[in-house]
Amino acid sequence: MSSPNPAIACRLEAARAVVHDAACLAMSMRPPPGGPAGKQKAAQDWLTETDGAVEAFIAERMKALFPDDGFQGEEGGVARAGQLRWVVDPIDGTSNYARGRSRWCVSLGLLDGDDPIAGVIEAPALGEVYTALRGHGAFLNGKRIQASPVTDPASAMIEMGWSNRVPKPVFMEKIDAIMDLGAMPRSGGSGALALADVACGRLDGYIEIVINLWDVAAALPLLAEAGARVSPFLRTGGLTGPATILAANPHIADALSKAVSIPLE
Template sequence: MTVSNTHHASHSVRFQAARSLVADAAKKALAMQPAPGKPQASLKGHQDYVTEADKAVELFVTQELNGLFPDDSVLGEEQGGNITGRFRWVIDPIDGTSNYARGRNRWCISLGLFDGDTPVAGIIHAPALGEVFTAQKGQGAFLNGRPIKASQTHNMKEAMVEIGWSPYVPEGWFQEKMTALLDLGAMPRSLGSGALALADVACGRSDGYLEKVIFLWDVSAALVILKEAGAVVSPYLEMGGASKPQTILACAPHTALPLSHAFKVDLS
């Protein structure tokens, strides 16, 4: 077996194991979700929700990964951890916690695998929506097992673009970017889950997603899914995203240039 094939086998074994344990974690999260109209969450900051399920799911996935692959490192949103060594897992136990806490369906578990500094596999599992986005480096991107590709939208007046709201952005930033988007004639969206917004770009439901300050656990699975789906993405990791939150812009191929100019985000 060649070195590259050995690497692929290592990735594939981990990916298949991760799909199974994320599915188990998704069932756990779904069972713990509060009923609509009865939110159960505490706030870490302004509009920054955390629930008991966030903690329980992350603990479950982390313990399972540690048991299966004791030499791998795991970084999670709630408990922290590290990203050292060759194989590195990054988990967001519930992305879209504000939706989750209020009984909405748009939330997911996001788990990404890195080989060194390279994203090599990603799983975004949205159980309330019945959707699982997956990708392995060089193997294509999929939604519920079917291949996905970024949209071929050319005309910005037909485009649908999401801008992520965040308490971490400077005052006036959201209004400025929303105005720039409206000036292009595009339809704006803001739906409360960065990971699913990026997945929407990958599968062609959306033509772009911008978030000013986004953390590694929000994008770890999406980075490989987007690449395999042919989307254009700003250099998040190259800008230091592995160690601190950065801006991300993900676009369909033909909307990349106008969105890059309008939002003043470099895609090179």
């Protein structure tokens, strides 16, 4: 294996430190367990004070470290253009975070043009940090990860993300298709962590009909390096707006793709 590009490797290490500090900030602002803290942007679409604070913290730190790099955030949009572009979801799983639950993360991905090349996902309440650099592996807490070896869809665990932007019949059609395969459906409330779960083998697949770049930017290098198969999210509109994603372990990917009518790369 060749040595990583020093400039990109340096950026990944810096991103790990920045995301860790941002995760600590989010933990310090974390609501106690109970009814949701924050406000709704739409039905079941939550926004907390922490989302804005964490995004601003990461934006400021990355600008100071790499002033020529582009930056895009869920809350602030594209703040700077650049060949290298950081894409952040300050709190992925805000509905969980707003209730004091543990399944949420800070997600920061790096794109080179249209190519996702590195990512960091930290879930501080779970004590987990995912990192990936294209061509140099995917890791959970420093240990290399790979997609699940499950070959039988009837033994598979598949998560499907819910969105109020998806008509109920469409959602139920995909859930029915998953269950018709004999797979076990799940829904956990964080797209980035679900994709990371596919990368490390905790899930055999993840589907979301409408999801945004900031939800998946850090996970795409993880999936590629862990050997998962993924739908062409970026080529089907994901760079500029919401699109559909399917990620799966390579052994059940074709069967799942056929069942839910979502093509893979």
